[in-house]
Amino acid sequence: MEKNDSFFKTFPIVWIVTIIVGVLLWVLGNSSWGLSFILGSVTSLMMMSMLYKSSKKVLEQNTKIKAQRLATRNYLFRYFFYAVILVAAAVHPNLHILFTAAGIFVFKIIFYIVLFIDGRGEIKHD
Numbered sequence: 001m002e003k004n005d006s007f008f009k010t011f012p013i014v015w016i017v018t019i020i021v022g023v024l025l026w027v028l029g030n031s032s033w034g035l036s037f038i039l040g041s042v043t044s045l046m047m048m049s050m051l052y053k054s055s056k057k058v059l060e061q062n063t064k065i066k067a068q069r070l071a072t073r074n075y076l077f078r079y080f081f082y083a084v085i086l087v088a089a090a091v092h093p094n095l096h097i098l099f100t101a102a103g104i105f106v107f108k109i110i111f112y113i114v115l116f117i118d119g120r121g122e123i124k125h126d
Helices: 006-029 031-060 064-091 097-120
Strands: none
16 A cells, blocks of 8 residues: 555544544533543554554465455454454443544544545546
């Protein structure tokens, strides 16, 4: 992946949105709302960073079977980690699962927006 890749461009935008929304939720709502949102968003950033790094390793595999196994293992780990964070937010008395889940989805939402904006500048040749 290149440095001008949409996936790579999404990371700093998500950090900015995480800080702004987390502080706003903390101030306008209460501290547990902001903390829950930040937890979900940072978890998503961490898992997407892992995806970015592990995709290079998948591409370096010499057989299709090994690449599929590594990709599946990484996929399962990411979603298991999301589940652990959501269960922790549900069980912890000072965290809100909905704000944590919203934080987890922020990366994907911003990524789709960046893809849309980047795609508008492309000219498609048939």
